[in-house]
Amino acid sequence: MYDVSRSTALLRRMRQCDALVGARPGLFFTGYERLNGNPVFVEKAQGPHLWDVDGNRYLDFLLGFGSVVLGHAHPAVNRAVEEALRSGVNPTLLSLTHLELAERLVELIPSAEQVTFLKTGSDAVGAAVRLSRAVTGREIVLHWGGHGWHDWCASGAQGIPKATTEMTVALRYNDIDHARELFARHKDKIACVVMMPYEIQAPEPGYLQAMQQLARQHGALFVLDEVRSGFRIALGGAQDYFGLDPDLTAFGKALANGHALSVLAGRRQYMSQILKLGLTVTYYRSPDAMAAALATLDILQAEEGPARLAHLGTRLMNGLGAAIRSSGVQATMVGFPATPFIHFDYTHPNENAAAMRQFCNGMLRRGVLMTPAHHWFVCTAMSDEDIDFAIEAAAEAFADIRSTMAQC
Numbered sequence: 001m002y003d004v005s006r007s008t009a010l011l012r013r014m015r016q017c018d019a020l021v022g023a024r025p026g027l028f029f030t031g032y033e034r035l036n037g038n039p040v041f042v043e044k045a046q047g048p049h050l051w052d053v054d055g056n057r058y059l060d061f062l063l064g065f066g067s068v069v070l071g072h073a074h075p076a077v078n079r080a081v082e083e084a085l086r087s088g089v090n091p092t093l094l095s096l097t098h099l100e101l102a103e104r105l106v107e108l109i110p111s112a113e114q115v116t117f118l119k120t121g122s123d124a125v126g127a128a129v130r131l132s133r134a135v136t137g138r139e140i141v142l143h144w145g146g147h148g149w150h151d152w153c154a155s156g157a158q159g160i161p162k163a164t165t166e167m168t169v170a171l172r173y174n175d176i177d178h179a180r181e182l183f184a185r186h187k188d189k190i191a192c193v194v195m196m197p198y199e200i201q202a203p204e205p206g207y208l209q210a211m212q213q214l215a216r217q218h219g220a221l222f223v224l225d226e227v228r229s230g231f232r233i234a235l236g237g238a239q240d241y242f243g244l245d246p247d248l249t250a251f252g253k254a255l256a257n258g259h260a261l262s263v264l265a266g267r268r269q270y271m272s273q274i275l276k277l278g279l280t281v282t283y284y285r286s287p288d289a290m291a292a293a294l295a296t297l298d299i300l301q302a303e304e305g306p307a308r309l310a311h312l313g314t315r316l317m318n319g320l321g322a323a324i325r326s327s328g329v330q331a332t333m334v335g336f337p338a339t340p341f342i343h344f345d346y347t348h349p350n351e352n353a354a355a356m357r358q359f360c361n362g363m364l365r366r367g368v369l370m371t372p373a374h375h376w377f378v379c380t381a382m383s384d385e386d387i388d389f390a391i392e393a394a395a396e397a398f399a400d401i402r403s404t405m406a407q408c
């Protein structure tokens with residue numbers, strides 16, 4: 001009998017004292033969960049699994065919003081961090097770990113002549129935008145994708161001056177004509193194009209290259225937001241995978257297997273002007289997260305992490321695809337293998353939302369944690385058997401959806 005009563009009781013207490021948890025209707029994303037009946041409090045996380053405080057085990061496809069690329073509590077990463085902790089977490093001066101990580105990233109990332117460290121993905125993309133504005137003397141930013149919560153990009157947020165919001169203009173993905181129109185409209189006021197290289201949909205052949213060229217042609221910087229794609233689709237990021245040559249790039253998430261660390265990387269001609277940003281660095285030099293990053297990169301490299309993620313994700317997508325076909329539910333597997341997702345294809349949006357909720361709730365009860373609101377992630381700690389476990393759970397969840405839909 002699936003029971004999350006302890007989690008639910010703790011959540012009631014948490015909602016009184018934590019404003020963000022208290023204000024959200026669901027745990028992570030609006031519409032994700034109803035209050036009762038879902039795991040909320042974690043007891044421990046190990047490898048590809050989480051255990052909630054009620055003792056239920058889940059195969060985890062959320063993975064710290066994609067940051068835990070090797071699986072939770074990876075022993076080699078833990079050892080590296082423990083060693084760094086013994087030498088002090090914020091010693092103010094530069095550390096050897098910092099130097100080694102900077103050199104490693106310059107070697108690994110095709111467009112990185114220099115790097116600088118920050119803490120979050122929002123920090124790194126925000127710094128790229130400010131640097132683009134500082135070096136071009138222009139203010140408008142064309143962007144595609146989600147880049148975090150900072151003022152320049154937080155969509156739908158309140159409390160941001162209108163003048164700031166008006167400086168950021170959204171591109172339509174895979175639509176080069178739209179980008180041309182925006183360049184024509186804003187002429188020489190565009191500081192940079194900031195893009196995730198992909199999310200669910202793959203780029204049309206030549207699209208990302210054309211965006212890069214268009215930005216350059218108009219004297220704007222081409223900035224890749226590789227916070228999600230970095231160290232996941234390829235060790236050198238999507239720029240390596242798609243053959244791009246960005247001026248600046250932001251990385252985060254998979255870099256340090258869940259430890260807080262992000263990187264702004266780019267051409268020396270721009271990175272050398274970084275003092276213009278007024279970056280302050282109380283925590284940016286903490287060697288513990290940098291040690292985690294070095295260990296993570298070692299393992300990703302030694303174990304061919306991106307290829308392993310692609311293998312696991314492909315197995316999941318193929319298995320779920322087959323289960324969709326044999327169950328007769330209307331759904332399609334979408335996304336890249338390392339970041340797979342499902343779309344339900346019923347005619348009414350409400351039916352799709354209901355099917356998605358039923359699917360994710362059905363998976364939870366069978367020990368698989370997947371969100372309906374965001375693509376999922378796989379980690380290298382998953383085995384083929386883990387993926388097959390998820391596929392079997394999905395086959396049962398699809399059968400339930402099929403019978404619910406048949407009754408509608």
Ligand SMILES: Cc1ncc(COP(=O)(O)O)c(C=O)c1O
Pocket residue numbers: 065119120121122123125145146147148149196225226227228252253
């Ligand atoms: C592509 C992308 N950029 C930036 C961010 C912001 O990163 P963070 O949450 O670490 O600030 C995210 C977070 O999900 C992201 O996916």
